[in-house]
Amino acid sequence: MPEATTAPQAATRCGFVALIGAPNAGKSTLLNALVGAKISIVSPKVQTTRTLIRGIAVEGDAQLVFVDTPGIFAPRRRLDRAMVGSAWGSTQDADLVALLVDARKGIHDDESILGGLADIRAPKVLVLNKVDLADKPPLLALAQNLNERSAFAATFMVSALSGDGVGDLKTWLAAHVPAGPWLYPEDQISDAPLRQLAAEITREKLYLRLHQELPYQSTVETEVWKELKDGSVRIEQTVYVERESQRKIVLGKGGATIKAIGAAARADIAAAVEHKVHLFLFVKVREGWGDDPERYREMGLEFPSE
Numbered sequence: 001m002p003e004a005t006t007a008p009q010a011a012t013r014c015g016f017v018a019l020i021g022a023p024n025a026g027k028s029t030l031l032n033a034l035v036g037a038k039i040s041i042v043s044p045k046v047q048t049t050r051t052l053i054r055g056i057a058v059e060g061d062a063q064l065v066f067v068d069t070p071g072i073f074a075p076r077r078r079l080d081r082a083m084v085g086s087a088w089g090s091t092q093d094a095d096l097v098a099l100l101v102d103a104r105k106g107i108h109d110d111e112s113i114l115g116g117l118a119d120i121r122a123p124k125v126l127v128l129n130k131v132d133l134a135d136k137p138p139l140l141a142l143a144q145n146l147n148e149r150s151a152f153a154a155t156f157m158v159s160a161l162s163g164d165g166v167g168d169l170k171t172w173l174a175a176h177v178p179a180g181p182w183l184y185p186e187d188q189i190s191d192a193p194l195r196q197l198a199a200e201i202t203r204e205k206l207y208l209r210l211h212q213e214l215p216y217q218s219t220v221e222t223e224v225w226k227e228l229k230d231g232s233v234r235i236e237q238t239v240y241v242e243r244e245s246q247r248k249i250v251l252g253k254g255g256a257t258i259k260a261i262g263a264a265a266r267a268d269i270a271a272a273v274e275h276k277v278h279l280f281l282f283v284k285v286r287e288g289w290g291d292d293p294e295r296y297r298e299m300g301l302e303f304p305s306e
Helices: 027-035 078-092 111-117 136-149 166-176 194-210 244-251 253-273 293-298
Strands: 013-021 053-059 062-068 096-102 124-129 154-157 218-227 233-241 277-285
Touching: 013 027, 013 166, 027 053, 027 062, 027 166, 053 166, 062 166, 096 111, 096 166, 124 136, 124 166, 136 154, 154 166, 194 218, 194 233, 194 244, 194 253, 233 244, 233 253, 244 253, 244 277, 253 277
Parallel strands: 013 062, 013 096, 096 124, 124 154, 233 277
Antiparallel strands: 053 062, 218 233
């Protein structure tokens, strides 16, 4: 837990808000909208978020620390179990828990989540996302059904992508976190190290480019971060895959694919660090990394024993 930071206001509020939901419910998009900056990566590939990503926002006298979690689903592999365990673990210390539901899909992917809500002591908020893509009568019926099945303190209908309704949600959360000092400086928007954020940005570009061709078992690690005399930053990252055939997919013909991924990642990383970035990407095979405890520690996950 970070040390308290004196806020400029006399009477302040501060609290942790866990964002949970099924894969692709829009949690990362909502986190970015609430913070007003790109903190968590967004991809059409399910389970893009692997670790707990914290985004920090100020609303009036309140500081909100949002925790974007991996999507909750029925785990099959060790990495799946680690991520789902991480998501549920985030709710134990949260002051508020927001359940995000895709308004188009309804509750089909959220049945197990509804059962787990009963064990959460913190007040829970229902957030129906993508309401701009859903018909109104089924939407109202869905909201009523979910409220009958779980005790939600409030219900919000939002479009995380367009921002509609996000302001009302943020205002409500700010009014309901506990009174207390702020935990972070006013201008800080995340507690993730820049090396981690940079790796996440590159992983997003990797998935956006290759989400249909590249299997789930791939990761990005920032190996070198060097600030140069002219104020720019030299970053060396390695994309790890499990097989040589996957390495060839990432590289592309004549290295075209990895160059395109690098160019897209470089632009976003430079915007995030507010400095010119020299990004160098390497692709290596690391067989069985999904069963390596050290990789889990680097991602901030507990290694499941079985």
